[in-house]
Amino acid sequence: MNTRSLGFRLIGWYAIVLTAVFTFVGAGIYLELGRYLETNLRDALGRRADQVGRMLLAAPSPLDEAAIANEIRSNLLPEPNNRFVHVTRPDGTLLYQSGLPADRSFDPEAVDAAEREQPSPPRTDTREITTSQGVSMLVVSRSVAMPNGTYTIEVGNSLEQIRLVSDYVLILLIVAVPVLIGVSAGGGYLLIKRALKSVERIARSAERITHHNLSERLPIVHTGDELEALAMSVNRMIARLDDAFQSSRRFLADVSHELRTPLTVIKGELQDLVRRRNLSEELRERTGSTLEEVERLTHIVEGLLAVARLDTGEGQREWLRFDLAELATTTADQMKLLAEDQSVTLICDTGHPVEVEGDRARLKQVIVNLLDNAIKYTSEGGSIRLRVRAQDRAVLEVSDTGIGIPSDELARVFDRFFRVDKARSKNVEGTGLGLAIVKSICTAHGAEIEAESTLGSGSCFRVKLPLAAASDAA
Amino acid sequence: MRLLIVEDDPKVAEFVARGLRAERFAVDVSYDGLDGLNFASTYEYDLAILDLMLPTLSGTDLLQRIRRRKPDLPILVLTARDATEEKVQQFEAGADDYLTKPFDFAELLVRVKALLRRGPVNRASVLRVADLEIDRLTMSVRRAGRRIDLTAKEYALLEYLAANPGRVFSRTMILEHVWDQSFEGATNIVDVYVRHLRSKVDDAFEPKLIHTVRGVGYSVRAPEDE
Numbered sequence: 001m002n003t004r005s006l007g008f009r010l011i012g013w014y015a016i017v018l019t020a021v022f023t024f025v026g027a028g029i030y031l032e033l034g035r036y037l038e039t040n041l042r043d044a045l046g047r048r049a050d051q052v053g054r055m056l057l058a059a060p061s062p063l064d065e066a067a068i069a070n071e072i073r074s075n076l077l078p079e080p081n082n083r084f085v086h087v088t089r090p091d092g093t094l095l096y097q098s099g100l101p102a103d104r105s106f107d108p109e110a111v112d113a114a115e116r117e118q119p120s121p122p123r124t125d126t127r128e129i130t131t132s133q134g135v136s137m138l139v140v141s142r143s144v145a146m147p148n149g150t151y152t153i154e155v156g157n158s159l160e161q162i163r164l165v166s167d168y169v170l171i172l173l174i175v176a177v178p179v180l181i182g183v184s185a186g187g188g189y190l191l192i193k194r195a196l197k198s199v200e201r202i203a204r205s206a207e208r209i210t211h212h213n214l215s216e217r218l219p220i221v222h223t224g225d226e227l228e229a230l231a232m233s234v235n236r237m238i239a240r241l242d243d244a245f246q247s248s249r250r251f252l253a254d255v256s257h258e259l260r261t262p263l264t265v266i267k268g269e270l271q272d273l274v275r276r277r278n279l280s281e282e283l284r285e286r287t288g289s290t291l292e293e294v295e296r297l298t299h300i301v302e303g304l305l306a307v308a309r310l311d312t313g314e315g316q317r318e319w320l321r322f323d324l325a326e327l328a329t330t331t332a333d334q335m336k337l338l339a340e341d342q343s344v345t346l347i348c349d350t351g352h353p354v355e356v357e358g359d360r361a362r363l364k365q366v367i368v369n370l371l372d373n374a375i376k377y378t379s380e381g382g383s384i385r386l387r388v389r390a391q392d393r394a395v396l397e398v399s400d401t402g403i404g405i406p407s408d409e410l411a412r413v414f415d416r417f418f419r420v421d422k423a424r425s426k427n428v429e430g431t432g433l434g435l436a437i438v439k440s441i442c443t444a445h446g447a448e449i450e451a452e453s454t455l456g457s458g459s460c461f462r463v464k465l466p467l468a469a470a471s472d473a474a
Numbered sequence: 475m476r477l478l479i480v481e482d483d484p485k486v487a488e489f490v491a492r493g494l495r496a497e498r499f500a501v502d503v504s505y506d507g508l509d510g511l512n513f514a515s516t517y518e519y520d521l522a523i524l525d526l527m528l529p530t531l532s533g534t535d536l537l538q539r540i541r542r543r544k545p546d547l548p549i550l551v552l553t554a555r556d557a558t559e560e561k562v563q564q565f566e567a568g569a570d571d572y573l574t575k576p577f578d579f580a581e582l583l584v585r586v587k588a589l590l591r592r593g594p595v596n597r598a599s600v601l602r603v604a605d606l607e608i609d610r611l612t613m614s615v616r617r618a619g620r621r622i623d624l625t626a627k628e629y630a631l632l633e634y635l636a637a638n639p640g641r642v643f644s645r646t647m648i649l650e651h652v653w654d655q656s657f658e659g660a661t662n663i664v665d666v667y668v669r670h671l672r673s674k675v676d677d678a679f680e681p682k683l684i685h686t687v688r689g690v691g692y693s694v695r696a697p698e699d700e
Contacts, residue, residue: 260554261483264576268489271579274690275496275642284688291689295645298576299658334627334653334663341666364656372661 006199007192015185022181026173033169037162038138042126045083045140048076049155052087053144056151069096084108084137084156090149105158106135128159135160198227206234211311214242249308256305263301267294296431303433307416310440321357321468324396325350325388331367332386339375345383346371354390355468358445363465366441369434370398370461376430377459378402394467399460405453413451414439475590476500476517480510480536481525481552486575490523493579494586507531514540519547521589523582524569526553534567541568548589552577578644580691601636603683604696606675608636617679627652628671631664635684635694644691668692 002008055071068087072078078085078098082105087095097108110131126140139156198221205218217235220228270291274284332348339346356363367386374384382401389395405413405420412418417432438461442449446466453459477499481487484505491501502517504510507528514522522540526533537549551569565572571585601608607616613629615622624632630652635643645664649657657663668684676682681697 257554260575261486264554265483265485265489267576268486268493268579271690272489272493274687288688288690294576295689302658331656334657335661337627337670338661338663338666341669361654361656364654368656368661 005196007189007196010192011185011189014188015181018181018184019177022173022177026177030166030170030173034162034166037165038159041138041157041159041162042140045126045138045155045157048083048085049140049142049153051075052085052153052155053142056087056144056146056153065095072096073098082157084111084139084154086111086154086156088152088154090146090151095151101158105160106131106137107133110135111137111139111156129156136163195227198223199230202227202231202234209238211241211245214238214245246312249312252304252308253312256301256308259297259301263294263298267291267298270294300431300433303431303437304416307433307436307440310437310444313444319357320360321355322360323353324356324363324394324465325352325354327360327364328367328386328388328396331364332371335368335371335375338372339384342375342378343380344375344378346375347383347385349385349387351388352390354388354394356394356465357468358465359441362441363445366438366463367396367398369438370463373434373461374398374400374402374459382458390467392467394465396463396465397460399458401458404455404457405451405459406455407453410451410453414449475520476502477586478510478513478517478519478522479503480505480507480513480522480528480533482506482528483525486525486552490579490582493583497583499586505529507533507536511536511539514547515543519544521548521550521586523550523552523586526551526555534563537567537569550582550585550589578647578690580642580644581647584641584647601633603636603639603694604681605679606636606683606694608633615675617675622674624671624674627667628674631667632671632675632694635692640693640695642687642690642693648691664692 052072055068055075059068072085072087076083076085079100080102082101082103083098084101084106085096085098086108087097089095099108101108110133111129126138129137129139131137136159137156138159139154142153142155144151144153202218209216209218217238218231220231220235222228270287273279273287274291279287329348329350332346336346371384371386378384378400379402384398384400387395387397387399389397409418409420413420414435416436418435419432439449442463442465448464450462450464451459452462475498477494479487479491479494479501481490481503482505487503487505491503494501502513502519504513508530510522510524510528511531513519524533524537524540528536531539533551533553537551540547540549548570549568550571550573552573552575554575570589573582573585599610601610605618609615610633615624615629615632631648634648634651643651646658648664649655652667653663668686672682672684676684683694683696685693685695687693
């Protein structure tokens with residue numbers, strides 16, 4: 001999963017917020033509930049203790065202890081209510097103590113161990129104690145002053161019940177919160193994923209559109225949401241790009257066409273001049289030199305036109321199925337002398353036939369231009385290797401031991417008129433369009449071209465061309 | 475031989491006409507389509523050279539109309555556009571040959587002569603230039619009686635140049651004839667081959683037969699052809 005995706009980040013954020021909120025609220029509920037239950041119990045115990053106090057005060061003097069005990073038993077019903085009631089006389093002896101509670105949550109006998117620490121009366125307090133059997137209890141004490149001294153009333157209750165409720169809530173929260181967060185994050189993720197699916201679709205379609213198929217548009221799903229608006233604005237942008245590209249191509253083609261007629265005149269007139277016998281040697285030289293430049297200009301115009309035409313997909317002709325390895329071998333053969341002339345070794349390394357489909361003449365031009373370049377930029381004694389292999393695609397590779405291309409200029413070698421730093425270019429003449437034409441031909445064939453280079457030790461140009469589909473005859 | 479040129483650019487028309495007149499052709503020039511059609515239907519021509527973009531009547535229309543009236547007139551089309559579909563269209567409309575601007579005049583001349591069936595087809599089985607002998611049947615070359623070994627390309631190049639002694643061939647013409655268009659613009663393959671050819675054919679002999687016409691191209695000629 002892509003952790004930087006919008007969906008992941010959104011869900012991540014909501015999960016964190018939910019966790020924080022649930023934890024905060026859950027902790028609040030847990031703590032508040034415990035406190036609330038304890039306060040309630042304390043108040044209830046307090047009221048019972050006060051009731052016993054009132055009984056003592058209302059009793060006739062001298063005290064009828066048996067009647068008091070009876071009254072407590074019948075009014076407070078300590079055992080069915082699971083209460084602990086304990087009354088001591090001023091001298092500390094026991095007047096009344098409740099029996100075993102109905103739920104057996106504590107043993108009254110085990111409680112009185114705590115009684116011994118009773119501070120001197122009068123007092124009214126609430127304590128939390130632990131019985132000798134380890135049961136936590138809340139005990140409220142009241143002191144009642146009587147003519148014969150101070151009586152102490154204690155009313156208590158086991159805290160286990162409250163603890164049980166709190167623990168239950170706690171467990172509920174611990175289990176429920178992650179489940180809730182998981183469910184909401186998962187549900188949210190699915191929702192967002194569905195929304196982002198259209199974004200991905202838009203991105204994928206946009207990725208497919210290059211300057212060769214600018215007439216294509218993104219598919220529009222009429223959902224009425226922001227994504228539809230996005231797709232529509234992207235489409236309008238593509239339309240504007242398309243216009244710009246087309247007008248620049250038209251311009252290139254128009255300029256090239258317009259230049260042809262004046263070039264014809266210049267060339268024709270100068271060639272006519274050179275044919276004259278009475279021309280002085282100097283004039284002949286100068287005219288010849290001018291003609292050479294006219295020739296170069298002509299090649300540039302033709303090259304530009306070729307690029308413009310390839311880029312518009314115009315003139316896609318004569319697509320044939322042929323053996324790229326064989327084409328490479330014959331082309332290398334034809335160019336061997338050029339390499340030898342520069343004292344450069346040209347090695348042609350082809351094996352099995354590699355069937356491709358395309359314009360044979362154009363692809364030959366690719367090989368010629370790549371080899372020509374390699375020969376121009378490889379110094380004496382160097383070598384050039386032309387390789388053709390079939391992998392998942394047909395791979396044609398021209399590597400040399402030439403001067404190499406600086407890495408920061410490597411990406412631009414396919415640009416029109418781009419020349420690697422003129423100081424290093426060994427005074428090589430050319431139109432500056434060779435690699436641009438190569439690139440255009442490759443793109444028109446659905447082929448990729450890449451260049452690698454190490455400055456000073458050589459360059460490698462690699463063309464990856466789709467293989468021809470397996471022949472039906474086979 | 476009388477030729478008609480229909481070309482709206484007066485300068486192009488002028489140098490083409492001048493060059494053809496120098497080759498002893500009678501040349502009429504027309505600068506627009508309707509006018510050209512008039513010329514073509516009024517006089518008897520041996521060949522017409524048409525530009526494709528013409529005022530008053532498009533080159534294609536003109537081509538079709540001339541073709542209807544003169545089915546046998548050879549027509550050479552000149553154009554500044556060279557998309558393949560257009561070429562096909564022109565041939566369908568009746569053009570016999572096709573030349574894209576900017577062209578070499580030498581090339582135009584070769585095509586004109588080919589259409590007129592007046593050469594440059596030199597069908598002799600042995601070509602002779604001074605003491606150079608090229609036997610086209612055995613593809614062997616001798617100079618001053620000594621056998622010279624040439625590679626296939628060197629032979630093709632020499633034969634092409636020597637078939638018309640004294641004529642200057644441009645690099646483009648040589649490339650298209652001896653190699654193919656893939657080499658155009660990029661390489662100096664013609665110069666390299668000519669240099670190698672020279673070292674075999676000319677270096678050890680006098681007079682030199684392979685000549686460079688700077689800015690134009692190469693030719694093979696004997697000194698007496700001057």
